[in-house]
Amino acid sequence: MTQTQDEQKREVAQAAIQHIPIGSIVGVGTGSTANYFIDELAKVKHKIDGAVASSDDTAQRLKSHHIQVLELNNVSEIPVYVDGADEITEHLHMIKGGGGALTREKIVAATAKKFICIADQSKLVSVLGEFPLPIEVIPMARSYVARELVRLGGHPVLREGFTTDNGNIILDVHGLKILNPAELEMDLNHITGIVTNGLFAKRGANMLILGTNNGVRIINI
Ligand code: 5RP
Numbered sequence: 001m002t003q004t005q006d007e008q009k010r011e012v013a014q015a016a017i018q019h020i021p022i023g024s025i026v027g028v029g030t031g032s033t034a035n036y037f038i039d040e041l042a043k044v045k046h047k048i049d050g051a052v053a054s055s056d057d058t059a060q061r062l063k064s065h066h067i068q069v070l071e072l073n074n075v076s077e078i079p080v081y082v083d084g085a086d087e088i089t090e091h092l093h094m095i096k097g098g099g100g101a102l103t104r105e106k107i108v109a110a111t112a113k114k115f116i117c118i119a120d121q122s123k124l125v126s127v128l129g130e131f132p133l134p135i136e137v138i139p140m141a142r143s144y145v146a147r148e149l150v151r152l153g154g155h156p157v158l159r160e161g162f163t164t165d166n167g168n169i170i171l172d173v174h175g176l177k178i179l180n181p182a183e184l185e186m187d188l189n190h191i192t193g194i195v196t197n198g199l200f201a202k203r204g205a206n207m208l209i210l211g212t213n214n215g216v217r218i219i220n221i
Pocket residue numbers: 029030031032033034083084085086095096097098099100101102105
């Protein structure tokens with residue numbers, strides 16, 4: 001039976017709930033798949049101690065469901081972080097940041113013990129890079145960073161009219177065929193003016209819950 005992308009997103013969000021420890025603080029990602037997860041989390045909110053949000057939008061949606069939103073600095077442990085991805089490989093390396101929340105997503109993911117990625121099957125790829133790689137940049141460094149990205153073989157495009165929750169801009173880098181995501185992630189981290197790049201390879205996901213036409217498939221690393 002063919003399932004729409006939205007049906008797959010809802011199904012993976014429902015499946016993720018089974019992996020949330022009772023009484024824990026949950027790290028919550030950003031985007032349409034994460035939104036389905038928030039709606040599912042609301043149904044079991046009495047079983048968790050609260051949530052840490054990866055964006056202002058996510059915080060707002062959690063609050064609208066009367067789920068307590070905690071400051072990351074006041075939380076000592078996040079057993080599980082649940083988030084979507086723009087692209088993910090079988091090695092559970094990802095491109096994220098299509099929604100522009102990559103920096104806070106990377107911070108919450110770094111804090112969490114386990115990263116569960118929830119995604120519909122269109123997100124699974126063999127090589128990362130078809131989706132333009134989002135890079136959050138300090139505004140005054142835009143031109144310098146863009147030149148450095150061209151030197152790396154990319155075609156950076158400014159995300160027009162968009163400012164991140166941290167007051168920065170996003171450059172979306174087209175034309176990259178990312179064969180070694182961990183190496184590129186590190187190289188990008190060394191460019192002055194880049195706040196965060198959207199490669200999640202050094203800290204990839206631990207589990208992928210993938211929506212398919214044959215139901216949910218789980219890949220563990
Ligand atoms: C936001 C993200 C999202 O996880 C990513 O863009 C996937 O979004 P969606 O679930 O809407 O496809 O990284 O910054």
